[in-house]
Amino acid sequence: MIKLLKSSIFWLLILSLAVLTACTNSDNATKEDEKETPKPGASEGTVSEDAIVSIEFWHAMSGTGQESLDSIVKGFNDSQDKYEVVAEFQGTYEESLTKLRGVGGTKDAPAITQVFEVGTKYMIDSGYIEPIQSFIDKDNYDLSQLEENILNYYKVDGELYSMPFNSSTPVMVYNKDAFKEAGLDPEKAPETFSDVINAAARLKKGEMYGFSMLTYGWFFEQLVATQGGLYVNEDNGRSGDATEALFNGPEGLNVFDFLDTMNKAGTFGNFGTNWDDIRAAFASGKVAMYMDSSAGVAGAITTAPFDVGVAYIPYADEVKRNGVVIGGASLWMSKGIAEKEQEAAWAFMKYLTTPEVQAQWHLDTGYFAINPKAYDEENVKEKWAEFPQYKVTVDQLQDTVPGLATQGALISVFPESRQQIVTALEDLYQGKDPKEVLDKAAEATNRAMEIANKTKK
Amino acid sequence: MTSLEKPGIWKKTANGRTALLYLLPSILLFSVFVFYPMFRTIYLSFFLTDQNGDAAIWVGFENYSYLLESTAFINSMKATGLFVLYTVPIGIVLALFFALLANEKLKGIGFFRTVYSSTMGISVAASSVIWLFMFNPSMGMFNRLLSLLNLPQIQWLLDPQWALLSVSISTIWMNIGFSFLILLGGLQNIDEHLYESSRIDGAGYFYRLRRITLPMLSPTLFFIITISLINAFQSFGQIDILTQGGPSASTNLIVYSIYREAFINYQFGTASAQAVTLFIIILVVTILQFKLGERRVHYQ
Numbered sequence: 028m029i030k031l032l033k034s035s036i037f038w039l040l041i042l043s044l045a046v047l048t049a050c051t052n053s054d055n056a057t058k059e060d061e062k063e064t065p066k067p068g069a070s071e072g073t074v075s076e077d078a079i080v081s082i083e084f085w086h087a088m089s090g091t092g093q094e095s096l097d098s099i100v101k102g103f104n105d106s107q108d109k110y111e112v113v114a115e116f117q118g119t120y121e122e123s124l125t126k127l128r129g130v131g132g133t134k135d136a137p138a139i140t141q142v143f144e145v146g147t148k149y150m151i152d153s154g155y156i157e158p159i160q161s162f163i164d165k166d167n168y169d170l171s172q173l174e175e176n177i178l179n180y181y182k183v184d185g186e187l188y189s190m191p192f193n194s195s196t197p198v199m200v201y202n203k204d205a206f207k208e209a210g211l212d213p214e215k216a217p218e219t220f221s222d223v224i225n226a227a228a229r230l231k232k233g234e235m236y237g238f239s240m241l242t243y244g245w246f247f248e249q250l251v252a253t254q255g256g257l258y259v260n261e262d263n264g265r266s267g268d269a270t271e272a273l274f275n276g277p278e279g280l281n282v283f284d285f286l287d288t289m290n291k292a293g294t295f296g297n298f299g300t301n302w303d304d305i306r307a308a309f310a311s312g313k314v315a316m317y318m319d320s321s322a323g324v325a326g327a328i329t330t331a332p333f334d335v336g337v338a339y340i341p342y343a344d345e346v347k348r349n350g351v352v353i354g355g356a357s358l359w360m361s362k363g364i365a366e367k368e369q370e371a372a373w374a375f376m377k378y379l380t381t382p383e384v385q386a387q388w389h390l391d392t393g394y395f396a397i398n399p400k401a402y403d404e405e406n407v408k409e410k411w412a413e414f415p416q417y418k419v420t421v422d423q424l425q426d427t428v429p430g431l432a433t434q435g436a437l438i439s440v441f442p443e444s445r446q447q448i449v450t451a452l453e454d455l456y457q458g459k460d461p462k463e464v465l466d467k468a469a470e471a472t473n474r475a476m477e478i479a480n481k482t483k484k
Numbered sequence: 485m486t487s488l489e490k491p492g493i494w495k496k497t498a499n500g501r502t503a504l505l506y507l508l509p510s511i512l513l514f515s516v517f518v519f520y521p522m523f524r525t526i527y528l529s530f531f532l533t534d535q536n537g538d539a540a541i542w543v544g545f546e547n548y549s550y551l552l553e554s555t556a557f558i559n560s561m562k563a564t565g566l567f568v569l570y571t572v573p574i575g576i577v578l579a580l581f582f583a584l585l586a587n588e589k590l591k592g593i594g595f596f597r598t599v600y601s602s603t604m605g606i607s608v609a610a611s612s613v614i615w616l617f618m619f620n621p622s623m624g625m626f627n628r629l630l631s632l633l634n635l636p637q638i639q640w641l642l643d644p645q646w647a648l649l650s651v652s653i654s655t656i657w658m659n660i661g662f663s664f665l666i667l668l669g670g671l672q673n674i675d676e677h678l679y680e681s682s683r684i685d686g687a688g689y690f691y692r693l694r695r696i697t698l699p700m701l702s703p704t705l706f707f708i709i710t711i712s713l714i715n716a717f718q719s720f721g722q723i724d725i726l727t728q729g730g731p732s733a734s735t736n737l738i739v740y741s742i743y744r745e746a747f748i749n750y751q752f753g754t755a756s757a758q759a760v761t762l763f764i765i766i767l768v769v770t771i772l773q774f775k776l777g778e779r780r781v782h783y784q
Binding site for chain 2: 121125128131149152153242297298299300304307308311313439440442443446449450453454456457471475478479481482483
């Protein structure tokens with residue numbers, strides 16, 4: 028009797044363990060299946076399967092970005108027979124970063140991960156990554172062929188930690204037809220805050236608002252930076268760990284006053300936090316001017332039934348224009364994986380920066396070419412001749428005055444700070460005092476930075 | 485096993501041990517998937533975590549005291565309370581209404597039963613995306629209707645006054661299918677004889693509804709109220725897709741705020757403290773409900 032009981036307990040234990048492990052196993056199994064599916068091109072080579080180093084590449088590109096990226100990866104795999112890159116879409120930037128935290132620093136980590144620009148500080152501090160500077164030095168890779176203004180953002184203490192990949196900046200997109208109707212010069216977009224306010228007042232007509240901006244922290248950062256304002260102390264977090272937010276200073280207040288003036292005058296349209304919504308509003312004639320990413324210019328031109336103009340972002344009247352901070356994402360190489368996998372990752376990164384690949388990437392997506400030679404490629408020249416608006420985005424980047432402000436801030440709690448700015452903007456649009464809401468966001472950012480500095484290893 | 489002595493402790497507990505044996509598989513599964521995460525959450529709520537989410541600095545109850553002082557969290561609690569108030573009573577009354585209608589024996593009633601319960605077959609994500617289109621300020625269906633009727637346009641998801649209401653409307657719609665199905669099942673279980681004899685006594689429809697249907701349905705109603713309450717407290721998907729907690733944090737329900745804190749801000753300590761607070765709130769509400777509500781439940 029007792030024996031029976033004991034043995035049945037034993038078997039039950041085994042059974043439940045089996046069930047438990049089965050749960051976890053199924054995940055691995057599917058992943059391995061994916062890996063084993065031979066990629067076209069890779070299996071065509073004469074070299075046996077074992078000799079090919081296969082690496083994973085986690086990215087956050089969906090839609091046209093993903094299509095373009097997949098074809099670039101295929102191009103790389105076909106171009107040589109030593110390495111094979113497997114691109115895996117891992118959700119949004121936030122989601123893939125969360126997944127990376129699970130495997131970071133181990134040999135299961137993907138060789139290459141795409142991380143958004145505000146994750147830069149986090150990645151450097153994480154200890155998951157191999158700075159690509161070490162490969163640049165080893166390989167004597169010539170960095171000067173890449174766009175300087177983009178490298179400036181990703182360089183920390185003179186070292187490049189990750190390879191810039193998809194880079195974008197903000198631009199102001201406007202409806203040329205509406206400009207004509209309102210008696211404004213469609214070839215000359217308003218440049219300063221007060222110009223924009225005046226133009227918005229003249230453009231407001233019926234259902235059409237004058238100006239709009241996506242409720243997103245990135246645009247606020249840009250409008251502060253173009254006035255030469257810093258986001259946080261310690262030289263924008265580049266000479267040490269930032270401890271205090273500076274964005275509630277005069278530059279930040281300028282931006283909030285600028286938005287508040289138009290909001291109170293009824294010329295500002297609020298289309299929320301969703302990129303698609305504000306783009307739809309522009310295309311359907313509900314707003315005449317709005318701020319978009321340079322990566323959205325191609326879409327705006329093709330979907331809008333009217334003439335679309337692209338201009339530099341506005342700046343406060345009393346200051347000089349400084350330009351824009353680079354946005355987008357870069358590619359990070361993992362630490363803790365096999366050396367030949369790192370070499371494969373480096374080979375792929377070098378392939379990505381060639382002018383041909385960058386030209387294709389620029390044309391497919393509207394992201395910048397990180398290698399300016401791409402702009403000399405025939406297909407880019409043709410496209411630019413057809414759509415001169417593309418060139419404006421590149422000019423704005425190349426006209427940028429290098430400096431601490433336009434280099435962009437480095438803080439590890441950027442996602443949280445951006446959320447605070449979003450709440451501040453939403454409060455502002457509800458008619459609250461600009462100074463008050465901005466101070467509240469700064470205070471919350473300060474607390475987040477304090478905790479991050481305290482818990483840093 | 486042939487002695488005359490008193491049964492030993494081993495024998496006395498035979499029943500208990502057998503019970504444990506049967507419970508073993510679920511205890512094992514529960515400990516891995518429920519108990520361990522729960523205790524880990526409570527543990528983490530007393531710490532500040534580092535970038536890898538590991539406990540770094542012991543802060544005692546500081547996370548909790550910060551939460552109770554933070555206007556953002558109090559605002560989250562208020563929003564959650566309002567959301568529960570908006571969605572649960574209306575959702576259940578509507579579901580009950582539809583269930584009563586669909587309980588009539590008519591030709592083709594199966595079609596209506598399928599239609600009313602159909603929202604159960606749509607995932608939260610899919611239905612939220614549909615609602616997102618309908619709420620769209622530029623090309624959404626609702627604003628088109630309003631402009632056809634010459635009414636002022638409403639910023640459904642962008643106006644803090646409206647956003648919570650809009651999310652609630654879509655949530656009610658999503659949850660009706662499930663409540664409807666459970667309530668219909670309860671209605672079908674009510675003994676037909678009760679109605680027959682009351683009809684002979686000359687009772688009208690509403691009298692029968694009040695004196696037979698509702699009392700006989702009360703266990704089901706109690707069940708669905710409990711489930712809906714807990715569900716409403718834990719709503720996440722529709723918030724994430726429709727508003728991301730905005731505008732002005734007006735739809736930042738507690739579960740969403742936990743998600744933000746943990747997976748966007750990487751503050752597992754304060755996120756855990758919020759999770760524990762939510763757990764206590766739900767526990768208290770459920771206990772209150774059992775104490776107050778169950779008295780009125782009529783079990784056969």
